[in-house]
Amino acid sequence: MGFGHMGARARAAWRSRPRPHATWSALIAAVLIMPGAIALARPAPPAPVAARENPIEAALRRHVETLASDDFGGREPGTEGETRTLRYLARQWFDIGLVSGTNDPGNAWFAPVEIVERTPQSSRATFQHGRRRLAVDAKGVFVVTSGLRSLIEDAPLLLVGKDTNPETARTELAGRIAVILDSQSAAVAGTTPDDRAGRLLDAGAAAVITVLDGTRTLDDVAARRRRPGYALAGQKLGGDLQAYVSPELAEALFEPVGLGKFMALRQAMAAPGFVPRLIGLTGTLEATSSETRIHTHNLIGKLPGRRHDLGAVLLVAHWDHFGRCADPPAEHLICNGAVDNASGLAVITEAARILASAHPLDRDIYFLATTGEELGLLGAQAFAENPPLPLDAIMAVLNVDSTGLVGPGLPVSVIGAGMTDLDDSIATVLRAMHRRQVSGSAANAYVRRQDGWAFIQHDVPAVMVSSAYSDPARLEKFMDERYHRPTDVASQVEYGGMAEDVLLQVELARYFADVHRFAGPPVPRQDGPVR
Numbered sequence: 001m002g003f004g005h006m007g008a009r010a011r012a013a014w015r016s017r018p019r020p021h022a023t024w025s026a027l028i029a030a031v032l033i034m035p036g037a038i039a040l041a042r043p044a045p046p047a048p049v050a051a052r053e054n055p056i057e058a059a060l061r062r063h064v065e066t067l068a069s070d071d072f073g074g075r076e077p078g079t080e081g082e083t084r085t086l087r088y089l090a091r092q093w094f095d096i097g098l099v100s101g102t103n104d105p106g107n108a109w110f111a112p113v114e115i116v117e118r119t120p121q122s123s124r125a126t127f128q129h130g131r132r133r134l135a136v137d138a139k140g141v142f143v144v145t146s147g148l149r150s151l152i153e154d155a156p157l158l159l160v161g162k163d164t165n166p167e168t169a170r171t172e173l174a175g176r177i178a179v180i181l182d183s184q185s186a187a188v189a190g191t192t193p194d195d196r197a198g199r200l201l202d203a204g205a206a207a208v209i210t211v212l213d214g215t216r217t218l219d220d221v222a223a224r225r226r227r228p229g230y231a232l233a234g235q236k237l238g239g240d241l242q243a244y245v246s247p248e249l250a251e252a253l254f255e256p257v258g259l260g261k262f263m264a265l266r267q268a269m270a271a272p273g274f275v276p277r278l279i280g281l282t283g284t285l286e287a288t289s290s291e292t293r294i295h296t297h298n299l300i301g302k303l304p305g306r307r308h309d310l311g312a313v314l315l316v317a318h319w320d321h322f323g324r325c326a327d328p329p330a331e332h333l334i335c336n337g338a339v340d341n342a343s344g345l346a347v348i349t350e351a352a353r354i355l356a357s358a359h360p361l362d363r364d365i366y367f368l369a370t371t372g373e374e375l376g377l378l379g380a381q382a383f384a385e386n387p388p389l390p391l392d393a394i395m396a397v398l399n400v401d402s403t404g405l406v407g408p409g410l411p412v413s414v415i416g417a418g419m420t421d422l423d424d425s426i427a428t429v430l431r432a433m434h435r436r437q438v439s440g441s442a443a444n445a446y447v448r449r450q451d452g453w454a455f456i457q458h459d460v461p462a463v464m465v466s467s468a469y470s471d472p473a474r475l476e477k478f479m480d481e482r483y484h485r486p487t488d489v490a491s492q493v494e495y496g497g498m499a500e501d502v503l504l505q506v507e508l509a510r511y512f513a514d515v516h517r518f519a520g521p522p523v524p525r526q527d528g529p530v531r
């Protein structure tokens with residue numbers, strides 16, 4: 001299937017639009033306050049394109065080839081890659097006719113986001129039986145904290161059974177170190193093995209020791225937990241303390257204190273009636289982390305509507321990726337993030353061009369390129385916590401992440417289907433565009449892994465509407481071969497489905513920005529600028 005009925009609309013995108021009133025020098029001034037700013041980035045020279053490529057596809061290709069080039073270094077927050085990425089995008093958006101959407105004259109276009117990175121530094125554990133200190137092989141234990149330094153001294157160890165309800169055990173857990181077996185923390189759907197430890201900590205345990213008697217080894221867990229953790233600065237970072245011990249160390253600790261063979265103990269702890277049990281051991285656990293701060297930015301643009309008191313529509317794509325992500329002897333060391341998410345940036349930019357080229361809509365359209373998505377949706381969270389407009393005024397969030405996986409003509413999936421009040425409206429728009437919608441909500445498996453989730457958690461309706469996820473085989477192949485790897489490069493991107501995604505975002509934005517077609521919930525009064 002070619003472009004067919006969409007041709008006319010696609011061409012409309014290329015009508016020029018009068019220059020906006022904002023000055024380019026204002027944008028340059030904004031750019032210059034960014035750390036490490038240098039001369040304005042130029043887009044890559046236009047790549048040779050296939051003869052049949054339509055203008056939207058050609059524009060998408062130029063954006064992806066630029067943003068996913070090695071020059072942009074994998075778009076890592078706080079690096080030169082960020083400066084280049086944001087400068088490129090801001091220049092595009094400015095030329096298209098958007099204005100700053102931060103609604104903050106002190107920070108035009110670029111809303112600062114401060115991220116804290118914590119990396120586990122040291123780990124120490126000692127155990128006592130009465131007054132006797134037990135010999136502990138340091139290689140058999142790993143202690144980690146989400147805080148800067150956490151210490152608990154001489155706390156009693158409490159064996160916790162497989163079916164123990166943390167809530168009912170609350171009084172027993174207080175001030176104690178809960179000991180659980182990894183083999184008994186089998187993940188319930190949607191949870192990780194560590195969720196059980198988290199529930200015990202929430203219920204008041206001073207720390208949790210997980211005995212790694214299942215499939216995970218101490219090396220596996222330590223390798224994963226030694227990776228840095230990220231949070232927004234100012235966010236409360238817990239100081240919770242967790243330790244992992246090898247089964248050998250558990251045997252060496254438990255058997256001498258009369259608990260019998262470890263295997264028998266495992267069975268007892270798995271029994272339904274197992275009562276949490278003190279074992280006469282106390283533990284001292286300590287872990288520290290090092291901390292660095294990443295100064296990064298969300299980019300926020302706006303296409304003003306005619307009725308700014310009636311709310312807004314928000315288009316989102318994350319700009320960040322992993323920077324350098326491989327070590328020699330690998331030849332290609334950069335995670336260029338072509339699909340993830342140069343593709344989404346390209347889509348919302350070309351959607352902006354089409355929307356800006358036509359008559360103004362009723363509502364404002366905001367365009368948000370988020371930072372820190374790969375670190376845990378942090379830029380979206382920062383936007384939601386310090387929004388440039390009241391969150392209640394946002395009618396719909398349209399996120400675009402990791403498109404560019406399929407050619408044209410495939411049906412459309414709605415990630416977030418069934419979770420917002422937008423479903424009927426989306427179906428109406430798709431019908432009018434003669435687009436088929438994938439039935440069911442299988443694509444919702446990804447709902448927590450994209451920026452829309454940060455908005456849903458703030459009760460702002462957010463969806464991701466794309467044909468990129470409607471071919472499970474292709475999606476799986478991408479996840480296996482390219483996702484978060486140096487192989488996610490521009491040469492692998494498909495532009496046919498992406499160009500259709502542009503038109504989808506345009507029609508959805510037009511629908512939700514039209515007060516007659518979409519009345520939306522009542523919008524809180526905005527008296528004067530909102531900060």
Ligand SMILES: [Zn+2]
Binds near residue numbers: 340374
């Ligand atoms: Zn990603």
